[in-house]
Amino acid sequence: MKPVVVMTDSEKTQTDEVEIVHIPLIGIEMLPVKSDYLHRHYDWLIFTSKNAVKLFFKVYPTITYDKVAAIGSKTAEVLNDYGIIIDYMPTEFNQEKFIAEAAGRFKGSRCCLPVSQKARSLMYDHLAAQGEVDRIDLYRPIASRSAADLINAMIEEEKVDVLTFMSPSAVKAYYSHYNPVRIPVIAVGPVTRDALLRVQQTCVTPDGATKEQMIKKILEMREHNEF
The missing domain is CATH 3.40.50.10090 (Rossmann fold)
Structure with missing residues (x-):
């Protein structure tokens, strides 16, 4: 089965490599x-x-x-x-x-x-x-509390394999309400990674700060049985 990945940014992504669930944490x-x-x-x-x-x-x-x-x-x-x-x-x-x-x-x-x-x-x-x-x-x-609630519910129901973050604002929107999660978390780059580390959330970053590289990193982690 394809890994289920929650993308939390405002731009929808299409790929055949993973199953993406699009839940934007931030509006403008x-x-x-x-x-x-x-x-x-x-x-x-x-x-x-x-x-x-x-x-x-x-x-x-x-x-x-x-x-x-x-x-x-x-x-x-x-x-x-x-x-x-x-x-x-x-x-x-x-x-x-x-x-x-x-x-x-x-x-x-x-x-x-x-x-x-x-x-x-x-x-x-x-x-x-x-x-x-x-x-x-x-x-x-503008942070979306309903989006944070939905993501948390999916994680508790074990419907998510990987959670991704594209910005410190998205990190704050989720972790203002919920504790660090135990599933893999991917940060798009060092600034978002640092925001996650400040809330005690372990995470990894891809080689390049793009969604394509994030998906590549997820597939590498799956290949190495990291989730």
Whole structure:
């Protein structure tokens, strides 16, 4: 039988390799448009999520820019769908690697950083030290208690083989109500892994921060009888 995997993010995934049960722990709520930014020009637009891309071009269509930077393959895919050329993307999909590989790329630049209200300040702090940066909070994450309850019920009924997390927000949405689980837990990357470790949840991470790599890791674990 295929392993049953609960995916807790907002983007549905299709694969024939595992049986995916899609239960999003986080929704989003758009925040008011900041009219002062509507007609500004930037040297760089910097995107750290696909949600930020989709909402930014919807609500700030008059902002102009010279170059675009991005973190993550999914973010890049959405930008490509918009026909936007990416001028800089790190080799690993996290803010730490983005900053390390950028070196002095943003020095003296005017940057726009459209993000979630709950986004870490690391990127903003780096850009502010290099030049000017406007952080635009586009949306805020909304935790779903009903989703957490459903996941917990499925785990108690032994209907789930693996639980996955794509963000610290999702980790908080579940573990604010429930204790660490005994089934395997997969974190998409180091930031989410650290959030899980803080709530005493053991977990593993794939070689790359993508769902494809997460599924590959799950299949490897099944092959080695780890669950």
